[in-house]
């Protein structure tokens with residue numbers, strides 16, 4: 492998780508974490524999140540540009556976390572899901588403002604900006620995307 | 626004719642609530658004393674992963690949507706709060722990055738108890754009028770805390786609003802603004818302290834009433850208007866009682882003050898309080914309607930505004946939708962949400 496990683500690595504990922512900025516291949520239209528600078532389909536013919544995802548999608552699969560990892564003790568039980576964005580890419584994110592039994596596969600979701608973790612009482616606060624029912 | 630004022634606005638209130646009864650029960654108090662004394666039924670509580678920055682971002686995204694501008698057109702962001710997540714590191718930087726406004730802009734955090742958000746609006750208005758910026762974003766957002774058992778615990782709530790100020794595509798003109806400021810020891814929090822303290826004898830007359838009434842009368846005089854010229858009046862609302870009493874003193878009929886009075890249902894959202902009330906009024910006001918708003922910040926000061934709706938814009942996320950979307954917590958869950966228990 493972010494608080495275990497170096498500050499510079501976390502910082503470089505602010506555009507992805509804060510705004511869902513990925514990339515897109517202009518040649519074939521495929522979207523990438525996290526961003527890629529190479530299209531595996533078009534290879535040398537691919538032309539990659541930065542692309543912000545709309546932040547809407549649906550739940551592809553999910554799990555209910557009851558034994559938290561360090562730093563998430565206050566949030567159990569919480570829902571961790573693979574979200575399929577409308578643009579195609581899949582990402583793993585926490586689903587908030589729902590009870591575990593209210594979540595279902597295919598449920599439409601939208602991105603919200605929340606605190607993800609913090610490095611103790613004196614370290615940096617990590618912000619980023621979570622999803623809630625759309 | 627060129628108008629200066631609000632191009633778009635957005636609100637945000639967390640969905641969790643705790644009732645006065647639930648807090649009173651824990652401390653062995655009679656809930657009716659607080660419900661009648663403060664005219665408050667319940668208050669909003671942030672989720673465990675919400676703070677002034679995340680609330681500011683949610684309100685700002687709603688404001689940008691209404692304004693229909695590209696966030697890159699924002700040249701200034703000022704965030705007013707008394708609960709900035711960091712003691713040193715501006716909330717404005719987090720907001721600017723999250724809404725996609727970086728890097729060509731200026732930003733700073735404001736603090737003036739509950740009126741930091743209206744101070745941010747005045748700054749943006751001045752910069753737009755002076756031609757320094759095209760659009761400015763002024764935000765007031767708080768996740769306020771009262772010491773457990775203190776009277777403030779019944780009212781200290783969470784929420785915020787964001788206003789995009791400009792001179793193009795204005796929906797509500799800010800016709801005039803003025804302020805009244807003195808050094809008054811009614812409420813404070815020293816650096817490093819978790820909870821605020823208040824000088825009980827100062828909270829009413831010499832603080833709230835003196836500043837709110839003085840700033841409002843100053844505005845009426847400056848604009849040559851009377852209360853009759855306004856369709857709505859919004860006053861800072863630390864509880865339900867103070868704004869109603871100030872309104873009565875000013876001769877404001879009840880029907881002009883209640884549309885912007887949110888405190889009975891969401892509590893005192895501090896920097897968000899008067900501007901969330903303004904947002905609720907803008908949601909229902911018609912073109913041509915005039916609104917008088919006066920904020921109050923302990924310490925102490927008041928900013929007063931005369932605002933006229935000139936072009937109605939639809940709010941896809943009305944204040945009402947946030948007020949009505951609520952989930953109740955018991956005191957144990959509330960303590961967890963407010964990190965009153967530490968792990």
Ligand SMILES: [Zn+2]
Nearest residue numbers: 516519530533
């Ligand atoms: Zn391709």
